[in-house]
Amino acid sequence: MKITDKLAQAHKDDKAAASFSFEFFTPKTSQGVQNLYDRMDRMYHLNPLFIDITWNAGGRLSTLTSEMVHTTSTVLGLETCMHLTCTNMPLQLIDDALQKAYLSGCQNILALRGDPPLDGSESTGDFKYAKDLIRHIRAKFGNHFCIGVAGYPEGHPEEPDHAKTLSYLKQKQDEGADFVVTQLFYDVDNFIDWCARCRGAGITLPIIPGIMPISNYNAFLRRAKWNNVAVPQSFIDRLAPIKEDDSRVREEGCLLMAELCQTLLDSKHVNHLHFYTMNLEKSTTMLLDSLHLVSNQTKQDYECENSKPWRKSL
Numbered sequence: 001m002k003i004t005d006k007l008a009q010a011h012k013d014d015k016a017a018a019s020f021s022f023e024f025f026t027p028k029t030s031q032g033v034q035n036l037y038d039r040m041d042r043m044y045h046l047n048p049l050f051i052d053i054t055w056n057a058g059g060r061l062s063t064l065t066s067e068m069v070h071t072t073s074t075v076l077g078l079e080t081c082m083h084l085t086c087t088n089m090p091l092q093l094i095d096d097a098l099q100k101a102y103l104s105g106c107q108n109i110l111a112l113r114g115d116p117p118l119d120g121s122e123s124t125g126d127f128k129y130a131k132d133l134i135r136h137i138r139a140k141f142g143n144h145f146c147i148g149v150a151g152y153p154e155g156h157p158e159e160p161d162h163a164k165t166l167s168y169l170k171q172k173q174d175e176g177a178d179f180v181v182t183q184l185f186y187d188v189d190n191f192i193d194w195c196a197r198c199r200g201a202g203i204t205l206p207i208i209p210g211i212m213p214i215s216n217y218n219a220f221l222r223r224a225k226w227n228n229v230a231v232p233q234s235f236i237d238r239l240a241p242i243k244e245d246d247s248r249v250r251e252e253g254c255l256l257m258a259e260l261c262q263t264l265l266d267s268k269h270v271n272h273l274h275f276y277t278m279n280l281e282k283s284t285t286m287l288l289d290s291l292h293l294v295s296n297q298t299k300q301d302y303e304c305e306n307s308k309p310w311r312k313s314l
């Protein structure tokens with residue numbers, strides 16, 4: 001089923017609780033892949049609306065995404081969104097990936113450009129921007145796929161002019177995109193302001209915030225720097241004094257992110273949260289629990305499945 005239809009169904013009642021989804025990346029080993037299938041299956045009991053599997057251009061990992069999408073869609077029966085990048089991707093590989101997704105019954109693609117080659121060389125792909133990939137998918141598959149795109153509430157590192165970044169997002173909508181998933185962020189006020197600016201710029205697509213749980217202080221700072229996003233002073237004030245104790249960082253990080261998510265939901269700009277799980281279970285599950293997004297029935301089912309009390313599984 002298409003993500004936009006799932007969102008509409010989940011939120012047809014105004015008072016409906018927030019929905020959520022999980023993103024996973026392709027592991028490097030076959031044992032890692034098997035472990036991840038087990039984890040995806042377990043986490044699906046928490047009732048996400050869908051899961052995403054990321055794309056790595058080139059080598060075994062790109063075909064692995066297609067294989068994993070096939071397994072999650074047809075064997076595990078999980079509603080799956082396949083990421084697809086076009087940097088350094090010949091048209092034939094893009095079409096193969098789309099055809100495999102189509103045959104697997106996958107109806108959701110996150111259409112991305114991908115990061116440029118690290119050595120600074122020009123991409124050898126047929127498409128320059130994500131919008132070109134969207135146009136191609138629409139031309140070839142009509143409305144079969146629901147197409148998501150990336151959004152950048154704090155701008156994209158390659159484009160200093162935020163107004164231009166917003167107009168490029170509008171171009172992706174005009175080419176046929178159906179929803180936006182954002183880059184991770186910690187500055188919630190800026191995010192809410194950006195949502196308003198999107199609407200002002202004529203972007204009407206559902207906006208899904210990308211939520212990165214905090215499980216380790218150094219990893220938290222590294223990811224913020226890597227993705228060029230601001231870290232509010234309140235995060236530093238609350239996490240720095242306990243930075244050596246991962247378990248306390250996870251607890252406090254969970255509180256901080258729960259506050260951020262609640263502010264988002266209260267703003268009414270979003271009703272769905274997309275969790276970057278980093279293929280881990282604990283931090284995301286703790287955050288869902290803090291937000292009261294796991295029903296008592298789901299907790300009971302989870303306890304039966306894992307043979308241990310819910311709190312102990314956190």
Ligand code: FAD
Binds near residue numbers: 129151
């Ligand atoms: P685009 O929208 O094409 O933008 C790329 C750059 O070009 C930007 O600087 C933009 O401002 C500029 N631009 C766009 N249109 C124009 C135009 N018409 N004229 C001039 N400049 C223009 N990467 C992966 O490799 N695999 C993944 O699975 C993956 N998943 C992601 C999921 C999410 C939710 C997000 C936010 C990012 C993800 N990425 C992934 C990273 C992404 O590929 C990079 O951020 C990449 O640098 C940009 O991709 P894009 O689709 O936003 O590109």
